[in-house]
Amino acid sequence: MALTRREFIKLTGMGLAASSLGVMGFGASGVAQAAAVRPFKLTHATETRNTCTYCSVACGILIYSMGDKAKNARSNIIHIEGDPDHPVNRGTLCPKGSALLDIVHAPTRLKAPRYREPGGTEFREVTWDFALDRIARLMKDDRDKHFIATNAAGTTVNRWTSTGMLAASASSSETAYLTWKVARSLGMVVFDNQARV
Amino acid sequence: MSDMQSQDYVRRSASTMTPPSARNVEDQVAKLIDVSRCIGCKACQAACMEWNNLRPEIGHFEGSYENPNDLGPSVWTLMKFNEYENEQGNLEWLIRKDGCMHCEDPGCLKACPAPGAIVQYANGIVDFISDKCIGCGYCVKGCPFNIPRISKTDHKSYKCTLCSDRVTVGLEPACVKACPTGAIMFGAKTDMQHQAAERIVDLKARGFAHAGLYDPPEVQGTHVMYVLHHADKPSLYSGLPDKPHISTLVQAWKGLYKPLAVAAVALAAIGAFFHWITIGPNETTEEDEAEARREMRETEEEQAP
Numbered sequence A: 001m002a003l004t005r006r007e008f009i010k011l012t013g014m015g016l017a018a019s020s021l022g023v024m025g026f027g028a029s030g031v032a033q034a035a036a037v038r039p040f041k042l043t044h045a046t047e048t049r050n051t052c053t054y055c056s057v058a059c060g061i062l063i064y065s066m067g068d069k070a071k072n073a074r075s076n077i078i079h080i081e082g083d084p085d086h087p088v089n090r091g092t093l094c095p096k097g098s099a100l101l102d103i104v105h106a107p108t109r110l111k112a113p114r115y116r117e118p119g120g121t122e123f124r125e126v127t128w129d130f131a132l133d134r135i136a137r138l139m140k141d142d143r144d145k146h147f148i149a150t151n152a153a154g155t156t157v158n159r160w161t162s163t164g165m166l167a168a169s170a171s172s173s174e175t176a177y178l179t180w181k182v183a184r185s186l187g188m189v190v191f192d193n194q195a196r197v
Numbered sequence B: 001m002s003d004m005q006s007q008d009y010v011r012r013s014a015s016t017m018t019p020p021s022a023r024n025v026e027d028q029v030a031k032l033i034d035v036s037r038c039i040g041c042k043a044c045q046a047a048c049m050e051w052n053n054l055r056p057e058i059g060h061f062e063g064s065y066e067n068p069n070d071l072g073p074s075v076w077t078l079m080k081f082n083e084y085e086n087e088q089g090n091l092e093w094l095i096r097k098d099g100c101m102h103c104e105d106p107g108c109l110k111a112c113p114a115p116g117a118i119v120q121y122a123n124g125i126v127d128f129i130s131d132k133c134i135g136c137g138y139c140v141k142g143c144p145f146n147i148p149r150i151s152k153t154d155h156k157s158y159k160c161t162l163c164s165d166r167v168t169v170g171l172e173p174a175c176v177k178a179c180p181t182g183a184i185m186f187g188a189k190t191d192m193q194h195q196a197a198e199r200i201v202d203l204k205a206r207g208f209a210h211a212g213l214y215d216p217p218e219v220q221g222t223h224v225m226y227v228l229h230h231a232d233k234p235s236l237y238s239g240l241p242d243k244p245h246i247s248t249l250v251q252a253w254k255g256l257y258k259p260l261a262v263a264a265v266a267l268a269a270i271g272a273f274f275h276w277i278t279i280g281p282n283e284t285t286e287e288d289e290a291e292a293r294r295e296m297r298e299t300e301e302e303q304a305p
Helices: A005-024 A029-035 A100-104 A128-146 A173-185 B043-051 B107-111 B138-142 B164-168 B174-178 B189-205 B248-278 B286-303
Strands: A046-051 A060-066 A076-082 A148-150 A156-167 A188-193 B009-012 B029-034 B077-085 B091-099 B118-121 B126-128 B184-188 B212-214 B224-228
Touching: A076 A100, A076 B043, A076 B174, A128 A156, A156 A173, A173 A188, B029 B189, B043 B077, B043 B174, B107 B118, B107 B126, B107 B138, B107 B248, B138 B248, B174 B184, B184 B189, B189 B212, B189 B224
Parallel strands: A156 A188, B029 B224
Antiparallel strands: A046 A060, A060 A076, A148 A156, B009 B118, B029 B184, B077 B091, B118 B126, B212 B224
16 A cells, blocks of 8 residues: 555544544443443334234234334334233233244245135235135125025025135124124125134 | 443442442342243243344254253243152142343352443343453353353353343333233332232142242342242252352352452562562672673683583
8 A cells, every 4th residue: 555645644643533532532432332231122113003913812912113104214023012901911922922023024924815726736826806806706606506595494594504704813893793794694604713723 | 322321230240340329219120930820831932032133043852842952142031841740749840931030149240350241230130241241151150040151153141131121111021021821020129029928828828838939048139039839949940059159169269369369469569669678679799790700701611621
């Protein structure tokens, strides 16, 4: 490295100034912070209430995501813990619930409906529109074919016994009420939820 | 910047300076682990890893419910399982959440030679300040409970912090919050002692005559306490020491030898000073020099035949 005399003097001067600042106490803030406890990581995280994805107990969870929802920031979930205000778990979680963060970020996590046509060998990713349309079509066809309006005695029964529904268990009372209404208004009698699993 | 400053310290490793501990109105905190209510689900273990961003390498099954097999630089709490056949011939599954006990008289802090690498806050939490850790491993030797582990990647010592980052902002530790059976509780140490006392009465009424609180006086009490159904035999719980003690080597070295060594160094300095005052430096005269030259000449002549 070639240095002129002027550059050499400049450099040494800068070095001297920097080290004197350090001696006077400037620049020590980083050291002081490192010496103290780990900074609380959720100070400005966005808190979102949700329900645990796992079992039928349906524990309330708090999802903390990085960023304050500013337009140019992309949120990312950084921490999940129990919701103390939720009557089911009052802040606690089981080991699976406590490890939810790794489910969210799992590379194998299912994020879109997948479809394997009759006779097909491979699953392929499809749109929600495709999946919902197809489910509706098949339900309608089956209901039209197998719907039982009256029994042998001629009494109106409006039963649809050839299709069943397995609903989620991690639902609020309102969601459960609506699910019930939808299933029963179709005449569906085979109806259960994941709480039995 | 964090809230913890030197004013919050009550003890500091390898320091002659006594921390000012100006904030002495702070409540002493404690974690109470009611072993009799623990179902061994390991929610605390998962919550600890999640909060502290620790992901130890996935190991192998070794025939035990313990997973992983031991505490480590990334495993700060671990459920330990012991199958115990009691006097009646019945099997008791004794499950204990292992981790740092946050002793009131911390052996790790006593043994630590790096100034400020181990500190105790006014609330009782013993914390490792990794920035100042030199990775010597003396804390491992000093710990009566065999807790700290040295990382092979950065050669620094790690253990449970009692979630000092959560406690500082007024939250309970992550393991405490997660526990589904309420076997882990957190609060002021006196509150936890009261809580334990009630539970012990309950346990005694249910036939556990030796139920009791594990808050060993040998280390002046701990900030992580256990309610045990067999408080007379803590070693049943996967080697919880019956009488934990800081290694005599560490105690002698830091307690007895340290002042002795200081005294020896001081004595040597004082001795040298008085020697210099009374006898003075070693001076030579012209006659001494002449004598030395004559002797040298004589030996040279003797050697040369």
